[in-house]
Amino acid sequence: MADLIQLLLNGLSTGAVYALFALGYTLVFSVLGVINFAHGAVFTLGAYFTFLLIGGAVGANGLLAGFQLPFALPFWLALLLAGVAAAVVSLLIEHIAFRPLRERGADPLLALITSLGAGVVLVNLIQLLVGAESYAIPTSALAGLPAAIRLFGAQVRTVQLLLLAVAAVLLVALSLWIDGSRSGKALRAVAEDASTAQLLGIPSGRMIQIAFGLSGFLAGIAGGLVGLSVSIAGPYFGIGYGLKGLGVLVLGGLGSVPGAVLGGLIIGIAEACVPAELSGYRDVVAYGFLFVVLLLRPQGLLGRVLPTKV
Amino acid sequence: MNRRRLRPWLIGVLGSLAAGTTLVGCSRQPSDVLQLGGAIALTGNASLLGQDARTGLEIAQQHYGQQQPQLKLVIEDTGSDEASATQAFRRLINNRVVAILGPSLSQQGFAVMPMAERAGIPVIGISTTAPGIPEIGRFVTRVASPVTVIAPRSLAKAIELTPRIKRVAVFFAQDDVFCSSESTIFQKAIGAKGLELVSLQRTSISDTDFQIPISNALRSRPDLIVISALPSDGGNLVRQLRELGYTGPIVAGNGMNTPNIFPVCQKHCDGLLITQAYNPARKNPSNTVLLQQFRRGRSADAVPPQVTAQAFSAYQVVHEALARVKANLPKGTTLISLPESDLRQQLLSTLLAMQFQTPLGEIRFTPEGEVIQKDFSVARVSMSPDGRGGRFVLLK
Numbered sequence: 001m002a003d004l005i006q007l008l009l010n011g012l013s014t015g016a017v018y019a020l021f022a023l024g025y026t027l028v029f030s031v032l033g034v035i036n037f038a039h040g041a042v043f044t045l046g047a048y049f050t051f052l053l054i055g056g057a058v059g060a061n062g063l064l065a066g067f068q069l070p071f072a073l074p075f076w077l078a079l080l081l082a083g084v085a086a087a088v089v090s091l092l093i094e095h096i097a098f099r100p101l102r103e104r105g106a107d108p109l110l111a112l113i114t115s116l117g118a119g120v121v122l123v124n125l126i127q128l129l130v131g132a133e134s135y136a137i138p139t140s141a142l143a144g145l146p147a148a149i150r151l152f153g154a155q156v157r158t159v160q161l162l163l164l165a166v167a168a169v170l171l172v173a174l175s176l177w178i179d180g181s182r183s184g185k186a187l188r189a190v191a192e193d194a195s196t197a198q199l200l201g202i203p204s205g206r207m208i209q210i211a212f213g214l215s216g217f218l219a220g221i222a223g224g225l226v227g228l229s230v231s232i233a234g235p236y237f238g239i240g241y242g243l244k245g246l247g248v249l250v251l252g253g254l255g256s257v258p259g260a261v262l263g264g265l266i267i268g269i270a271e272a273c274v275p276a277e278l279s280g281y282r283d284v285v286a287y288g289f290l291f292v293v294l295l296l297r298p299q300g301l302l303g304r305v306l307p308t309k310v
Numbered sequence: 311m312n313r314r315r316l317r318p319w320l321i322g323v324l325g326s327l328a329a330g331t332t333l334v335g336c337s338r339q340p341s342d343v344l345q346l347g348g349a350i351a352l353t354g355n356a357s358l359l360g361q362d363a364r365t366g367l368e369i370a371q372q373h374y375g376q377q378q379p380q381l382k383l384v385i386e387d388t389g390s391d392e393a394s395a396t397q398a399f400r401r402l403i404n405n406r407v408v409a410i411l412g413p414s415l416s417q418q419g420f421a422v423m424p425m426a427e428r429a430g431i432p433v434i435g436i437s438t439t440a441p442g443i444p445e446i447g448r449f450v451t452r453v454a455s456p457v458t459v460i461a462p463r464s465l466a467k468a469i470e471l472t473p474r475i476k477r478v479a480v481f482f483a484q485d486d487v488f489c490s491s492e493s494t495i496f497q498k499a500i501g502a503k504g505l506e507l508v509s510l511q512r513t514s515i516s517d518t519d520f521q522i523p524i525s526n527a528l529r530s531r532p533d534l535i536v537i538s539a540l541p542s543d544g545g546n547l548v549r550q551l552r553e554l555g556y557t558g559p560i561v562a563g564n565g566m567n568t569p570n571i572f573p574v575c576q577k578h579c580d581g582l583l584i585t586q587a588y589n590p591a592r593k594n595p596s597n598t599v600l601l602q603q604f605r606r607g608r609s610a611d612a613v614p615p616q617v618t619a620q621a622f623s624a625y626q627v628v629h630e631a632l633a634r635v636k637a638n639l640p641k642g643t644t645l646i647s648l649p650e651s652d653l654r655q656q657l658l659s660t661l662l663a664m665q666f667q668t669p670l671g672e673i674r675f676t677p678e679g680e681v682i683q684k685d686f687s688v689a690r691v692s693m694s695p696d697g698r699g700g701r702f703v704l705l706k
Contacts, residue, residue: 003529006525007525010521010522010525011522013521014519014521014522017519059573060607060608061361124353127353127357131361132352132353132357132358132360132361133358133361133570133573134358134541134542134545134570134571134573134574135573136573136574136575136576138576138696138697138698139549139553139576139577139578139697140696140697147552147553148553148554148555154525155525155528155554155555156521157521157550157553157554160521226518229519230518230519230546230549230550231518231542231545231546231549231573231574231575233518233542233543233545233546233574234357234358234542236353236354237518237542239516240516240517240518271522272522274522275526281512282522283514
């Protein structure tokens, strides 16, 4: 029984990160119908912002070698501000990589390439500024909390439980906002049909910006939390999460918020179920599962089949 | 300004730029300066190793660059994959370098060292320790001792320090050829010492979350954990092992042999056992130079990472071998006047025949290009209580 709970907790805590990541993808996809490939870079930036805001110093490499902010914030405040800073960067990406194409009526698929370009530029910029070394958010950031706790006989890291809790809170908040608020409903209207929404007086451009801002905020928060959990393993550490998040997005159903969370948790648990002797093949299991689900249900678990417009 | 008036200006500016570029491209190097290639990972997952190597190469360039024979270091980024390394080697080969130092990863070495072999350019591996590297070809050698020599030492030290060890769990990054081959050697050594391998966990160098393999491994209640990984993934693995309650000894492989793991595992790095090919206390002129130059702008007791010492040594052996070639030339002949293939051939044969006093101690080479290094030590990582600083403390 303890083994089963351990497996479940391992899967849920891993899946929570994937879900948080995929939520950001989902928001942008739902309004623009394209995937923002720069999302991984914004996630990475969120981690670096958090590190700097808690008073971390840049190492010996990079143009900012030795740089340190003159203040040090408590972790949770730093995380919040890092989320805001990441949201600003995400808005910039929308302004530079998405909006010009949209305004010229270019094929939305082209935005895949411009966002990929923006992501590559951002990652290389990070390396230029702060070097390739790893940075860690000190474990003391969660002062007073034990490194791991025992739940029903299973051992789980406290930070993983926090990730799970934050992902759950953000999901609920996002769902409430989308379903219950006026601006959330406006976002859904834009997602449904941007032109019609515009004719009905909904500022589509503003709603797209809100989607990008929120997506960046989520990425920044996820980056800071993952940085706390596993350290910031260099400027490239968002790439792996980006790929997994993409799989989660497709599994859950493109553009579906609950789907992103469900997909994340399912892939996390699927990975946790891989036996020890095949532990290096976790990705094969996760993506194999994704492949089978898509064969049976191409729209993903909670995605909708859109009727063909005539 | 309208477009018609702008166009001639633009054409003029672009034309001047093109002409300038052509002139610069055609200008020759000073006649007595040879180009030496450095192919290291400055981007991607292996850039932690590449940064250490660049530091060593740059210190060596400052020290040896102005001595005869003069060398100009040309560094190319190999990235952390084989395709980028191929491009870097192609650029260096086209640049007609006298030798290439690098690449950073054995996995890349197997892909690109044959290119240097075909071009007849000596290539000296800096941190390529996987078995089979010198066997790639006649022009391939290395200053990094093979894992077959390095790996078992830290295991033996762990058993010496904790004689009750019976059950061992092994983690290795299966997608890196160096980590896989090092782990194979560790596993053989575990068997040879009569220990029981109770868990074998395969990970990836891009992994960050190890909760699942750790839970699997800890269920088998190991007395010792042996890790073959690179700095980022390995450092994370160590941290999470400790956070999930593992308190026993940990032996880390050569891929984690850099202070760059300290920010990752922080206070949890404390106690890691790693074999060292570099001993900063070694007394010889080249190590003195390395230490002095490395400490400029750093703390007075800063210690260069092993890869920095290996990169410095790689540059040093090429420089000293070229100096010997030059000394043996007939009067009136210069290195630059030799046909390129002759020069490279003479460099290789001289390098393989010499002994060198490097920061790694005395090293020489087998006729096949394998390095023979005498001195190794096992270090225990000692971290400050707040986990912000650490050092490798050599064990006797």
